[in-house]
Amino acid sequence: MDNFYQIGELAKRIGKHVNTVDNWFKYLEKSRVHYVNRASGMKLYDETDLQIALFIRDKRDDNWSMDGITNILPDHFEPRPFPAEDTASAPQVLDMDAIKAELRSAAEEIAAAQVAEVRRQYEELTKRLPEPVDPYIEKQKRIDDMITQRRVIARLEDEALRLWTAKPREERLKSAGLFRRVEDDDKRDRFVMQYIDERLEERLREAYGLDEA
Numbered sequence: 001m002d003n004f005y006q007i008g009e010l011a012k013r014i015g016k017h018v019n020t021v022d023n024w025f026k027y028l029e030k031s032r033v034h035y036v037n038r039a040s041g042m043k044l045y046d047e048t049d050l051q052i053a054l055f056i057r058d059k060r061d062d063n064w065s066m067d068g069i070t071n072i073l074p075d076h077f078e079p080r081p082f083p084a085e086d087t088a089s090a091p092q093v094l095d096m097d098a099i100k101a102e103l104r105s106a107a108e109e110i111a112a113a114q115v116a117e118v119r120r121q122y123e124e125l126t127k128r129l130p131e132p133v134d135p136y137i138e139k140q141k142r143i144d145d146m147i148t149q150r151r152v153i154a155r156l157e158d159e160a161l162r163l164w165t166a167k168p169r170e171e172r173l174k175s176a177g178l179f180r181r182v183e184d185d186d187k188r189d190r191f192v193m194q195y196i197d198e199r200l201e202e203r204l205r206e207a208y209g210l211d212e213a
Helices: 007-014 018-030 047-061 066-076 096-128 135-166 185-207
Strands: 173-175 181-183
Touching: 007 018, 007 047, 007 096, 018 047, 018 066, 018 096, 047 066, 135 185
Parallel strands: none
Antiparallel strands: 173 181
16 A cells, blocks of 8 residues: 655655745646645645655755756656546535644644754754853954954055046046036045945955965
8 A cells, every 4th residue: 555645744754844845846736747646635645756755855955956857857757647627527525624624734743843943953053152252352352343444444545545646637626617627526435435345345354364274
């Protein structure tokens, strides 16, 4: 007898998040490539679905797109066909209580998986947190950082102004009347700000020794 799985069980078997696996099969159905069996409206996955999910997992880990995977899937599996769309002649009697119970069970399973994942991520993050820093040392470090950044910016401003001063007069001056030309302050300020913006990150990395081997 074939084994059947709900989405949470299937996701656990292939080691991926519930939402990720669910999205894979939604994509296959949207592309009209592979159909997932239903029971009372609830998706049930069998061994074929499991093998397809493992195949998609491996391809996604190799950075394949879903479009690329969808195109080659029929070369490796026999996709499940979609049921006939004309069901008017065979009306279905829906067991709403059973559907609600199945939906509630699936929702609880997905929620539990999400909570477990959040807890795992929190514990992993907690392990990577540094030891508490002395408040005085932290405050002094912030002051030192501010001083370093201000010095770097000041040097960049000086460099930019020297370059601006070296430009030809026609680039630096603007007309202030019929026979008078003055420094174009707005253009100069934009030149200085652009110069600083383009080099600030590089200079700060140099100041903190982040580019050293």
